[in-house]
Amino acid sequence: xxxxRARDRGKPVPGARPVGRIAIMMTPLENAPxxxxxxxxxRLWIKRDDLIGLxxxxxxxxxxxxxxxxxxxxxxxxxITVGAPQSNHARATAGAAAxxxxxxxxxxxxxxxxxxxGNLLLDRLAGAEIVWSGERxxxxxxxxxxxxxxxxxxxxxxxxxxxxxxxxxxxxxxxxEQAEFDRVVVALGxxxxxxxxxxxxxxxxxLGVDTGAVPEPDAAVRALLPNDPxxxxxxxxxxxxxxxxxxxPVRAALRLAARTEGLFLDPIYTGRAMxxxxxxxxxxxxVVFLHSGGLPGLFGVDQPVL
Numbered sequence: 387x388x389x390x391r392a393r394d395r396g397k398p399v400p401g402a403r404p405v406g407r408i409a410i411m412m413t414p415l416e417n418a419p420x421x422x423x424x425x426x427x428x429r430l431w432i433k434r435d436d437l438i439g440l441x442x443x444x445x446x447x448x449x450x451x452x453x454x455x456x457x458x459x460x461x462x463x464x465x466i467t468v469g470a471p472q473s474n475h476a477r478a479t480a481g482a483a484a485x486x487x488x489x490x491x492x493x494x495x496x497x498x499x500x501x502x503x504g505n506l507l508l509d510r511l512a513g514a515e516i517v518w519s520g521e522r523x524x525x526x527x528x529x530x531x532x533x534x535x536x537x538x539x540x541x542x543x544x545x546x547x548x549x550x551x552x553x554x555x556x557x558x559x560x561x562x563e564q565a566e567f568d569r570v571v572v573a574l575g576x577x578x579x580x581x582x583x584x585x586x587x588x589x590x591x592x593l594g595v596d597t598g599a600v601p602e603p604d605a606a607v608r609a610l611l612p613n614d615p616x617x618x619x620x621x622x623x624x625x626x627x628x629x630x631x632x633x634x635p636v637r638a639a640l641r642l643a644a645r646t647e648g649l650f651l652d653p654i655y656t657g658r659a660m661x662x663x664x665x666x667x668x669x670x671x672x673v674v675f676l677h678s679g680g681l682p683g684l685f686g687v688d689q690p691v692l
Contacts (some may be wrong), residue, residue, distance in 0.1 A: 388428035411448075411556075413437055413490050415564040415674070420423025420646040421674075425664055428671040431565055432649060435557070436656075436679035441481020442508055444474050445677020446622040448553035449545040450482040457488070458548065462539035464489040467623050468524040470599075470630070471496060474655070474679060475504040475544050477578075480512035490514040491535070493528040500520045504686020544599070551610050554582020561587075561674055571663045572676040573655035574620060575599035579678060589615040595662030596622045597655055598629035621662040629654065632689050637659040640691060652680035 398651065415432045422430035440447040457465060465483045469476040469492065475606035476492045483490035492514045502510060509516060519527040525543070532540040570587065574594030575579050583592045584607065596603045604618055626633035632653045643649040651657045656677055662674055684691065 391552070395412075396533060398625045400509075412560055415561070418647045418675075420660045421643060421649070424646050425667040426669045427667055428670045429565075429567070431567065431674045432579070432647070433561060433570075433593035433627055433674050433676045436677045438679070440485065441478045442474075442505075442679070442682055444478055445554070445676070446475045446545055446679075447482070448513055448557060449547075449550035449578055450478055452550045452553055452678075453541050453547065454482050454486055454488075457539035457541075458486065460538050460539060462488065463621060464491060464530055464535050464538040465541060466535070467541040467545070468492045468495075468519075468543055470494065471499065472505045474505060474652075474683060475506050477512075477682065479541060479545070482512035483514070485511045488688065491517060491528075491531055493517045493519055493524045493531060495519055495524045499541040502682070505682045508682055523680060534552050542576070546576040546578025546579055546581070546610060548610050548612065551578050551582035551585060554579050555586035556563065556582075558583050558586025565674065566670075567591075567672045567674045567684075569593055569619075569671070570667075571595065571599055571659055571675045573659040573678055574603050574607070575655060577603060577610055578687065579676070580618075581607045581610040581617055583676075584615050584618070585611060589618050591665065593619040593662065595624055596620055597658050598625035613641045621666060623665060624658040624661045632657075632687060632691055633661070635665070635685070637672075637691060641663055648679055649677070650684070651677070652683045654683060657679045664683040666678055 387400050416432045418430045418432050433665045435445050436443045438447045465488050467479045471494050498518050532538045569591045571593045573601050575597050580594040600606045636653055636657040640651055
């Protein structure tokens with residue numbers, strides 16, 4: 387069988403379905419009154435997708451339930467994906483591959499560091515093979531890896547496809563069962579999590595905080611949706627000097643969440659999302675903050691976070 391090709395991305399595989407208990411669904415929705423008061427909100431809840439369970443938790447596990455089903459239905463024996471050196475998606479993919487008895491190849495941007503920490507350490511622990519792309523685009527190297535390996539399944543950046551976003555449309559249903567709220571705030575990377583929430587809740591109830599993972603986040607989200615969602619709510623003010631940097635507002639957000647609720651965030655995704663929430667908080671509103679995980683990445687950054 388040939389590798390899953392880029393042009394096949396998002397096409398349903400006949401008979402594909404989410405695989406077993408790859409993740410803990412109906413994650414807790416926790417009240418955060420001290421953080422709400424600090425931000426001037428009427429109510430704030432934290433949707434604890436960091437507690438999903440698979441491979442260190444996080445939002446990627448929901449989407450991987452669908453993409454792994456597609457891979458197995460296609461007869462794949464190897465999962466291949468791409469990401470940054472501290473990619474949460476890569477770490478979750480390594481965990482999902484291990485759970486299903488599949489091989490895993492992670493093509494990561496740049497060159498191997500002197501020490502493997504954070505997500506990289508967990509990638510190795512789960513048995514993933516790591517290929518460094520050097521000066522080349524990781525997607526190009528991943529395509530070559532897929533072409534060279536029989537029965538491989540190539541998962542795009544962040545695991546975001548028009549089929550995998552259904553996982554967060556289902557999460558939107560969970561949220562509406564758990565609380566009455568005005569909007570959801572979520573980190574926006576490859577676009578899949580936000581796209582699914584928009585599919586389930588409507589664009590006017592979702593704010594995505596851009597992390598700088600892709601150059602055009604609005605286009606990335608729209609490309610995953612089946613219909614025009616209208617105007618998307620995207621905060622592009624938290625990227626700073628780039629995806630891998632830690633900004634002062636993010637540092638403040640990390641401290642605030644930890645010191646009001648004992649809630650630990652990462653500096654690239656959830657830290658930026660919390661900084662975005664702080665910058666856009668409206669008095670009297672009721673907000674859900676989707677904690678998409680990523681804590682292992684906190685231990686892999688090479689710059690101060692306090």
